[in-house]
Amino acid sequence: MQAENLRNVAIIAHVDHGKTSLVDVMLKQSGVYRANEQIIERVMDSNDLEKERGITILSKNTAVTWNDVKINIVDTPGHADFGGEVERVLKMVDGVLLVVDAFEGPMPQTKFVLRKALELNLKPIVVINKIDRPEARPYEVVDEVLELFIQLDANDDQLDFPVVYTSARQGIAGYEPNELEKDLTPMFDTILKYIPAPESDVESPLQMLVTTLDYDDYLGKIALGRIVRGTLTANSHVALIKRDGTIEKVKIVKLFTFQGLNRIDTAETYAGEIVAISGIPKINIGETIASLEHPEALPTIDIDEPTLSMTFMINTSPFAGTEGKHVTSRKIRERLFKEIETNVSLRVEETDSTDAFQVSGRGELHLSILIETMRREGFELQVSKPEVILKEIDGKKCEPYELLTCDVPETSMGTIIELLGSRKAEMLNMITLTGGITRLEFLIPARGLIGFRNDFLTETRGEGIMSHVFDSYKPYRGEIQGRSRGVLVSSDPGESTAYALFQLQDRGTMFIAPGVKVYEGMIVGENNREQDIDLNVARKKQLSNMRTSAADEALRLNTPRQLTLEKALEYINDDEYVEITPLSIRLRKKHLDKNSRVKSERRRALGGK
Ligand SMILES: Nc1nc2c(ncn2[C@@H]2O[C@H](COP(=O)(O)OP(=O)(O)OP(=O)(O)O)[C@@H](O)[C@H]2O)c(=O)[nH]1
Ligand SMILES: [Mg+2]
8 A cells, every 4th residue: 555645755966956945945835834934044954053054964854745745855965974864864765856956967976865866766856956047057967967877777767767947046947947837836746746655554563764863852862764564653662673683662752743844743653654753762773663563673774984083182272161161071071972872973982091082973074063063062172183094904904085076167177186196186087067167076085185175275266166975995095295384383372462473474374363362382373384383473562662553553464364163173283183162263282382392293203102
């Protein structure tokens, strides 16, 4: 039997191709909002960081009703670090909307998510979005998508995908790029027509696969997944089958289905539905909820191994404890272990020191989002340079490689190829796009990408677009040269003065403005040369008889370079930390006083530690 009045669909795409915007329009046009209700833009990007950055970090469920059919929709993140999450949520659905930007065409993450959808034999609908863009090239993009399907060994049925052209911005869709209707009706109709209604065997014993975890302050841990078989009832006892096959009796306290922007309390529901359940604190991804009488496990879900690692430790700078409220290792430990309850591809390990933890994740964004979240909660901490996780495969030292795509203006192509060459990238492909843009594809050790984005944006004057996705573990490619310039280190505690910064600014690029509190060993800028130098940015002008404030005001200071958290993480070397507090992001030397820095440098040069 099929649940004829139900469809389950995930929206998948490369980052920024318009998934969340499309969900907005679907919600609006299916009447989710009451007449006078305020409409929030990209409403599914509900947490603060998502709103601020305009990206989706966690996949989210919603549902709309169209012609009496309920459509469960899963909005997914497009950034490569969250690819594992997309792969998991695909287990909940029967079909996907593969959204592709009408100008950019398929990008690395388009390929990754499509491959996963095809492997699961899901029905794809291709949505060519941003059709309103003046540079849109819809037919070419459809050809490129077809090419991608062929490359990925799609079967005949999958190759026969329907195409819908949309502008999420204007809320319109059509079957031809130049025949757009006044709303999204063509897209809704295509979903109802092509995405199969879910199988709904309600007679057999209950089975539900846990694919996503969520956390709610009142309800505690929430598990999301699809009921594969049978009936699920709130307030009932069921079997929880762990990954290792052990079975525990647990109680489902609350059962929810999705409708619009809400989770709806539900007494009972059936196979085919996507649900959320609460009341089982120890539940985890990949486990099965089953009937107590016939507990049969569903195939579990693989979870991606982390590829990048860094040390999180207590803040030891002279300013420790002055800006945050959670500063102890006990607090940090508690927070990190709480995080791994729901953030499944994150790993936290204790180290020799009780003040430091090894934290590993899927990439820089994955880790920096955790850090950013913690600082907003009032934490202070300090972290080391991110390092890729090496693996031994068949007795050989291997490292993670990434597939990198760069769209660059022709004028900067040479420099970019050269830069990537020095980072051990291998060029795989070069395609000329319209408008003087060339698309370059590379295979590159993940190490080589650390710190690259900064150079890339500088070289392309902000016009380049780059993205990368994990490819595989391959043999280690040897040393890659790190940062080519040294840093300017503050030699004295105090407050930076315009006078000192002005005197010193020819030495390099400052990271701080006047009036910033500094300590000895804090990094205040980048040297023009290779070595580090110590200098006093807090020096005050000698008092003289003359009034000098007018003269001071005339000092023309270069604008300091703003280091965001991600930039700071990419920037630091082995002998440096990023200090993070709710108010500041500072760079510092591990050894703050000059003597111990010189000593440790000498030991290092001699090959010691
Ligand atoms: N011109 C144009 N811009 C669009 C359209 N749809 C989305 N955008 C813009 O594209 C940007 C990204 O949109 P999102 O909806 O956040 O994209 P997303 O795919 O959800 O992004 P991630 O979740 O981070 O992967 C936003 O600035 C949107 O305003 C469209 O149809 N036309
Ligand atoms: Mg999104």
